[in-house]
Amino acid sequence: MDAPNSWRLFSFQHGELPIRKQIVSSLPVLFKEELGLKKILIAVAAAGFLFTLFSMSTSSKNKKRFPPGMWAPFKIAPSFVPGLPIVGNLLQLMDRKPHHSFTSWSEKYGPIFTIKTGLLNQVVITSSELAKEKRMVATSDYGEEHRLLKKIVMTNLLGPSPQRGNRPIRDSELEKMIKSLHAELKSYPQSTGEVNVREYTRQAMFSFVLRQTFGRDIEEVYVAGMGSLSKKEIFDILVSDPMRGALLVDWRDFFPPLKIFISNSVLENEVKQMVTRRSKVIQALIEEQRKHSKGKAKSDYSYVDNLLANYQNLNDTPLLMSVWEPVVESSDTTLLTTEWAMYELALQPFKQERLYHEIRKLWVIGQ
Numbered sequence: 001m002d003a004p005n006s007w008r009l010f011s012f013q014h015g016e017l018p019i020r021k022q023i024v025s026s027l028p029v030l031f032k033e034e035l036g037l038k039k040i041l042i043a044v045a046a047a048g049f050l051f052t053l054f055s056m057s058t059s060s061k062n063k064k065r066f067p068p069g070m071w072a073p074f075k076i077a078p079s080f081v082p083g084l085p086i087v088g089n090l091l092q093l094m095d096r097k098p099h100h101s102f103t104s105w106s107e108k109y110g111p112i113f114t115i116k117t118g119l120l121n122q123v124v125i126t127s128s129e130l131a132k133e134k135r136m137v138a139t140s141d142y143g144e145e146h147r148l149l150k151k152i153v154m155t156n157l158l159g160p161s162p163q164r165g166n167r168p169i170r171d172s173e174l175e176k177m178i179k180s181l182h183a184e185l186k187s188y189p190q191s192t193g194e195v196n197v198r199e200y201t202r203q204a205m206f207s208f209v210l211r212q213t214f215g216r217d218i219e220e221v222y223v224a225g226m227g228s229l230s231k232k233e234i235f236d237i238l239v240s241d242p243m244r245g246a247l248l249v250d251w252r253d254f255f256p257p258l259k260i261f262i263s264n265s266v267l268e269n270e271v272k273q274m275v276t277r278r279s280k281v282i283q284a285l286i287e288e289q290r291k292h293s294k295g296k297a298k299s300d301y302s303y304v305d306n307l308l309a310n311y312q313n314l315n316d317t318p319l320l321m322s323v324w325e326p327v328v329e330s331s332d333t334t335l336l337t338t339e340w341a342m343y344e345l346a347l348q349p350f351k352q353e354r355l356y357h358e359i360r361k362l363w364v365i366g367q
Contacts, residue, residue: 078123079109080116088116090254102126118254149322156306157212157326166212173211177204201338202331206235209330213323214289215302223284226277237281238324239331245274282320 083089093101093115102124105113111127156162177200184195210218222228229237250267252259286304293305301309307322314322345352 078112078114080114081105081109083116086118087254088118088120090117093117119256120254145318149318149325152307152311152322153326157303162212162303169208169211173204173208176207177201197342198335198339201335202235205331205334205338206231206239209327212330213303213326214285214292215300215305216292218285221281221284221288223280226280229281234281235331237277239328241274242278242328243332245271278324279320282324286319286323 081089081092084091103126105115105124106126111130112123112125115122115124180203181195181197181200207217210216218234219231220228221234248267248271250264252262252264286308289302289304290308293301293308296305298309303326304323307314307319311319311322345355
């Protein structure tokens, strides 16, 4: 059953990186950088007035009543974490590492609990088992278009057959990355003796993503109104900027009624510019791909070639998203996972040693 708009659902797993796409990860920026004292007072006063009206018209029992049937898949109803009037648990999440608060609350309130961010209820799941069940609820809002796009990606990119077909690309980019790392380390003492693993991983992953998506590595592309963009600029527009945008917070989201009275044009314009730049670059890449695919045998089709040939009924937005999503998700997620793994290994030398011997053992077996 679909949840009303006043309820939001997200999951958090112990040991994971902070939830970058949740509003709580940017609360310090919200209060310290974006709002002046005057705006804060106005916002709180208006929210207080609305909260009073809400309290008068709703009993305390009803305020904590969950939407009918919402938690049936979980077989458990979440507890409420105590907070303050109006702001709820916002002040308890001022730390830049809100996952620490989530971990502490999960130990006290169980694997699923509810917090209030302003006037909104946020349900937090800290159990992997419950998170899997959560998808039954979280995906219920998605319509036919979403299911079609998911099918396209799974069939042409993430399914067993395309994954096997892309294996040589993965091996090639991994080999190039390792050789580059070794080359920099061997240049010591001319170099510092340290390497930026993130940068090498970024380069390897983005090259791999471009090759599996477009069938070729792309060093530059011409975009109308923007000129020729380098590979690094393409990465920034398609990956870095959207990820930074995911952290931007419209403080009015905590108090939706205030959107009627107070604007946030600076943030809105920034997001619009990101979306416009992303769309222009993706459109330019698609048009360039149309030229490259002419005369190409179907056996040599890339993901985008298949998309253009077999899904011609897609309008502009679904087409752009079908091309962009594999790029951003493959680049960002894998990059962060690799960076996190290397960080953990750096903290635990004995596990580095164990990993080294396991790799050496496999290498000998392979030889």
